[in-house]
Amino acid sequence: MTKNSKYAIEVNNLTKRYKGLSAVDNISFTVERGEVFALLGPNGAGKTTTVEILNTIRKPTSGKVFLLGMDVTEKKYDIIPRIGVLPQGFSSFDRITVKETLQYYSRLFCRRKPDIQGLMALVNLKDKAAVQYKNLSGGLKQRLGIAVALVNDPEIVFLDEPTTGLDPLARRAMWEVLLDLKKKGKTLFLTTHYMEEAELLADTVAIVKKGKISAMGSPGELIENNADYLVVMLKSVDETVFDIVKKMGFAPGYDSHGDIKVRLTHADDVRRMLNAVREGGASFTGLNVRKPNLEEVFLKLTDDSLMEKSAGIEAAQ
Amino acid sequence: MNLHIIHANIIRANIIVSIKSFYREKTVVFFRIAFPVILILVFGTIFMERDNEIFALRIQDLDQTTSSEQLVAAIGLSRRFNITQVSPEADAKQYARDNKLNLIVIIPKNFEMSLIEKMTADNFETPVTLTKIYDPGSFGVTTKIGVLDMVLAKINQEMSGKPPLIASEPVSILKKKYRFIEFFVPGIIAMAVMTASLFGTVNVNAELLQKGVIRKLSTTPITRIDWILSNILYQFILAVVSTAVMLLVSYAVFKVSLEINAWLVVFVALDVFAFVGLGMILTRVAREAESASAAADALMFPMMFLSGTFFPVEMMPEFLQAFARILPLYYVNEGLRAAMIAVDHTAALKSALIIGAFAAVVFVFGIMITKSGGETA
Numbered sequence A: 001m002t003k004n005s006k007y008a009i010e011v012n013n014l015t016k017r018y019k020g021l022s023a024v025d026n027i028s029f030t031v032e033r034g035e036v037f038a039l040l041g042p043n044g045a046g047k048t049t050t051v052e053i054l055n056t057i058r059k060p061t062s063g064k065v066f067l068l069g070m071d072v073t074e075k076k077y078d079i080i081p082r083i084g085v086l087p088q089g090f091s092s093f094d095r096i097t098v099k100e101t102l103q104y105y106s107r108l109f110c111r112r113k114p115d116i117q118g119l120m121a122l123v124n125l126k127d128k129a130a131v132q133y134k135n136l137s138g139g140l141k142q143r144l145g146i147a148v149a150l151v152n153d154p155e156i157v158f159l160d161e162p163t164t165g166l167d168p169l170a171r172r173a174m175w176e177v178l179l180d181l182k183k184k185g186k187t188l189f190l191t192t193h194y195m196e197e198a199e200l201l202a203d204t205v206a207i208v209k210k211g212k213i214s215a216m217g218s219p220g221e222l223i224e225n226n227a228d229y230l231v232v233m234l235k236s237v238d239e240t241v242f243d244i245v246k247k248m249g250f251a252p253g254y255d256s257h258g259d260i261k262v263r264l265t266h267a268d269d270v271r272r273m274l275n276a277v278r279e280g281g282a283s284f285t286g287l288n289v290r291k292p293n294l295e296e297v298f299l300k301l302t303d304d305s306l307m308e309k310s311a312g313i314e315a316a317q
Numbered sequence B: 001m002n003l004h005i006i007h008a009n010i011i012r013a014n015i016i017v018s019i020k021s022f023y024r025e026k027t028v029v030f031f032r033i034a035f036p037v038i039l040i041l042v043f044g045t046i047f048m049e050r051d052n053e054i055f056a057l058r059i060q061d062l063d064q065t066t067s068s069e070q071l072v073a074a075i076g077l078s079r080r081f082n083i084t085q086v087s088p089e090a091d092a093k094q095y096a097r098d099n100k101l102n103l104i105v106i107i108p109k110n111f112e113m114s115l116i117e118k119m120t121a122d123n124f125e126t127p128v129t130l131t132k133i134y135d136p137g138s139f140g141v142t143t144k145i146g147v148l149d150m151v152l153a154k155i156n157q158e159m160s161g162k163p164p165l166i167a168s169e170p171v172s173i174l175k176k177k178y179r180f181i182e183f184f185v186p187g188i189i190a191m192a193v194m195t196a197s198l199f200g201t202v203n204v205n206a207e208l209l210q211k212g213v214i215r216k217l218s219t220t221p222i223t224r225i226d227w228i229l230s231n232i233l234y235q236f237i238l239a240v241v242s243t244a245v246m247l248l249v250s251y252a253v254f255k256v257s258l259e260i261n262a263w264l265v266v267f268v269a270l271d272v273f274a275f276v277g278l279g280m281i282l283t284r285v286a287r288e289a290e291s292a293s294a295a296a297d298a299l300m301f302p303m304m305f306l307s308g309t310f311f312p313v314e315m316m317p318e319f320l321q322a323f324a325r326i327l328p329l330y331y332v333n334e335g336l337r338a339a340m341i342a343v344d345h346t347a348a349l350k351s352a353l354i355i356g357a358f359a360a361v362v363f364v365f366g367i368m369i370t371k372s373g374g375e376t377a
């Protein structure tokens, strides 16, 4: 299968086991050239393990992975010059400047005339050319990492959690860079645990949980296919409302604003619930019934204790 | 990282980055270049004086006669002592303790009388006795007493007017006169190159591994052998600079007579090869930066003190000497000294083969266990 493959990435029944733990459990997917593919999942889902197998630096326990039509376990040295990698928690030589770092990595790829200026412009680091790595902020370090991943003008770029740990401003700046790459038609393989990020950047999102893909499709499709319930928000200062809803057998929770949030499957349930609240003599000041957003779909697919996790994610952002 | 392929341009890129990182870190530069030079200056100065030392000597003349004065003058003529008189009233032992003196020579009260008596009677059975008050705990007092006895023997012989029956003449096994500093400098070179190679490699690699830089490198075309060779060449360049500085200072300050020949380069290279390789292995085996440095310490200290860096191995008890012979640094010391002091090519070759074999084993083992970054990091 070394012929020019239709797919940039082809993964068939990939499994990676560590002493009884299946970090990656029989996953399959394909990524087309020019596609932006996001692996979305919480910590420990197996994202890094998957990416590193795709990058040829870990060996699969079973299954087949083809990059640009080449088997990753056999063609390491043919694959590596054609891909670019931003590893999770990218780091570089402390005392080496931005420009020197790019020169260094260009030399590793034996690039004769690397476009260092162009790379620095792409990630908005031109005015930091002479700054040593250790003096860059987290966001700039990460952007340098992207530029480093591009020194060999790769056909596929892998980005393992490119914005984790960045403040909202730096994250937005990073998204600009990635959208730019997307516009240029690069094939991007991205991992993240930020829904927003996947929704903004990806053509295809695969949601992973405990090594398995629990859902896959475009962000729109994912909502369409998994939004088989309604989200009801109740604004209330009355604490009995919560108990009444709970007694009815639903699973209410509080969101970050202190509003009651309930997942209901049928429109009928909404009516029943509101009646019960009124009969119980409780009151509420606001009501909102809507379809779930992608973040809620993601949380439902990765974790069933919806409310707890939701608060956690919001806090993390 | 792949095992087989060597890329010269990648190795060059690595060396450029390493050297830039090095000189931008001033404390590292100090420890690497200045520290061994300071060691040479300090120890060289201490031991330089020892070689043609003029000892301070206190004499308490209880006799206060022409003869006792002449004796003091005669001791002074030997040019080995800088003499100070102690007042006859003082209690010599107390005086020595109070003034931290390790030796006071006492000329007894009726020194002149007994001397005249013995000379006129031609009676040499029982000599006139000088008392030496000394501190047995003092380092170097034995040498001082030895020199004093030699001087006294000469004075005795001159006074009795008889030529010596047995004389001795020293003939060195070496072509040139060789002082402690000539012994010391090759030892410091061997040790400085060893510690810098071992610690430089462990520190740099443990940090790069921990920070994930090695993982990033494993997604580039660099191979394991590129990486190890880059480390070796980088350390070799620094070792050459550091050795050159050490030798320049030794020549300029102590006018050492050490031979510079190709062996010097061979031993510095083998020293680097062996200990960079060992450093790569430690980084790999220990995993954590702290335990890698601790392991390097544990290997280095016995080597520093037991393999003949600061004093000849022959001064140690048998079992320690046997232990020294399994330490790789011992052979670097032996080889460098054979090359630089005695210029004994056979001995140098023997040491070179032993340390070379060690380096080769370490190198091959190092390549075998240097895995790609992702799997274990």
Ligand SMILES: Nc1ncnc2c1ncn2[C@@H]1O[C@H](COP(=O)(O)OP(=O)(O)O)[C@@H](O)[C@H]1O
Pocket: A018, A021, A022, A023, A041, A042, A043, A044, A045, A046, A047, A048, A049, A050, B375, B376
């Ligand atoms: N080298 C390893 N040895 C043992 N377990 C590992 C190793 N690497 C990852 N794991 C485990 O595999 C699971 C997936 O890890 P990872 O791929 O890093 O997840 P993610 O990147 O999604 O956070 C985790 O439970 C992790 O503890």
Ligand SMILES: [Mg+2]
Pocket: A047, A048, A049, A088, A160, A161
């Ligand atoms: Mg990860």
